[in-house]
Amino acid sequence: MKLNTKYLGLELKNPLVASASPMCKELGLLKRMEDAGAAAVVLHSLFEEQINLESNALDDFLWQGSEVGPEATNMFAEMPKYHLGPEEYLEHIRKAKQSLGIPVIASLNGVSNGGWIRYAKMMEDAGADALELNIYFLPTDPEMSGAKVEQLYTELVANVSSTVRIPLSVKLSPFFSSVANMGRLLDKAGANGLVLFNRFYQPDFDLENLEVVPSLVLSRPNELKLRLHWTALLYGNVKADIAITGGVHSAEDVVKSMMAGAKVACMTSAILEHGPEHFTTVCRDLVRWMEEHEYESVEQMQGSMSAQKVPNPAAYERTNYLKVLSSYVLAAAAK
Numbered sequence: 001m002k003l004n005t006k007y008l009g010l011e012l013k014n015p016l017v018a019s020a021s022p023m024c025k026e027l028g029l030l031k032r033m034e035d036a037g038a039a040a041v042v043l044h045s046l047f048e049e050q051i052n053l054e055s056n057a058l059d060d061f062l063w064q065g066s067e068v069g070p071e072a073t074n075m076f077a078e079m080p081k082y083h084l085g086p087e088e089y090l091e092h093i094r095k096a097k098q099s100l101g102i103p104v105i106a107s108l109n110g111v112s113n114g115g116w117i118r119y120a121k122m123m124e125d126a127g128a129d130a131l132e133l134n135i136y137f138l139p140t141d142p143e144m145s146g147a148k149v150e151q152l153y154t155e156l157v158a159n160v161s162s163t164v165r166i167p168l169s170v171k172l173s174p175f176f177s178s179v180a181n182m183g184r185l186l187d188k189a190g191a192n193g194l195v196l197f198n199r200f201y202q203p204d205f206d207l208e209n210l211e212v213v214p215s216l217v218l219s220r221p222n223e224l225k226l227r228l229h230w231t232a233l234l235y236g237n238v239k240a241d242i243a244i245t246g247g248v249h250s251a252e253d254v255v256k257s258m259m260a261g262a263k264v265a266c267m268t269s270a271i272l273e274h275g276p277e278h279f280t281t282v283c284r285d286l287v288r289w290m291e292e293h294e295y296e297s298v299e300q301m302q303g304s305m306s307a308q309k310v311p312n313p314a315a316y317e318r319t320n321y322l323k324v325l326s327s328y329v330l331a332a333a334a335k
Contacts, residue, residue: 001287002297007241007263008130008167008193010103012039015298016279019245019266020044020107027099036279040103045134046089048110093126103129109136120160130167146177154189161190169193179230187238195243196227218269223247228260233316235261235306251285258298259305
């Protein structure tokens with residue numbers, strides 16, 4: 001049974017990847033995920049805003065020192081304990097590479113061109129096997145057009161890909177007016193992989209205190225359908241490898257992801273719920289499913305249910321919309 005797959009030019013023992021999450025901050029948890037069967041890990045994101053805030057705090061600290069005179073050098077005694085964002089993250093990459101035998105993919109969440117390029121190069125130098133660009137950008141300015149947003153994305157990817165030598169993936173939102181075209185543009189800009197899809201976290205309203213409060217809900221398997229849909233449509237139309245993230249909880253979800261055309265299936269919510277050892281369960285169930293359905297390899301199933309391969313590709317498009325609605329009404333009436 002051949003579970004191996006190739007993603008971003010990296011040879012993986014299976015298609016199960018630990019996606020970016022707070023768990024990836026701990027070396028012990030990373031090791032447990034590797035031991036349980038994860039074939040690669042995406043580290044938690046380094047946020048450019050966080051780095052800027054910490055840099056400003058350091059500037060303030062040094063500025064305050066200048067007001068008390070040069071003789072007050074003892075106030076700098078605590079400086080070795082001050083961890084500037086990027087250095088701490090880069091050290092985490094180095095330690096992860098020393099501790100793990102699987103590929104380590106760094107994750108960068110930035111907002112400015114200079115920041116993306118500078119930190120991407122630092123991550124490469126620290127030993128990251130690949131880089132995932134987590135472009136978490138919400139265009140709230142009503143004057144910013146969709147074309148301008150797309151240009152921002154493609155320029156970022158082009159600039160980073162021309163700076164680093166390691167493979168580059170882009171974590172996308174499903175909210176582009178044309179996801180297929182955006183995939184093509186990023187592909188041409190130098191993206192080696194497309195990760196479908198990022199999950200934007202919308203705040204909620206506290207009606208008692210009349211406050212806007214953060215709200216974090218773990219993914220559910222029903223979210224997988226949107227990912228499968230666009231993976232199946234993009235497969236064969238872009239050179240970049242496709243990764244699915246969001247809604248992957250079971251071996252069946254992994255199988256669906258592969259059949260749609262993904263190279264890997266990324267998990268976070270299921271691991272947060274069940275622990276790192278859930279990778280073992282999913283891997284074991286994947287082998288069992290393949291044996292029962294007589295599949296010899298993961299590669300054999302990849303793309304087999306994409307829009308290019310199924311007998312009825314219209315099922316992915318609007319031409320099947322009326323048929324689906326009619327069938328549901330008929331089914332309901334039959335009860």
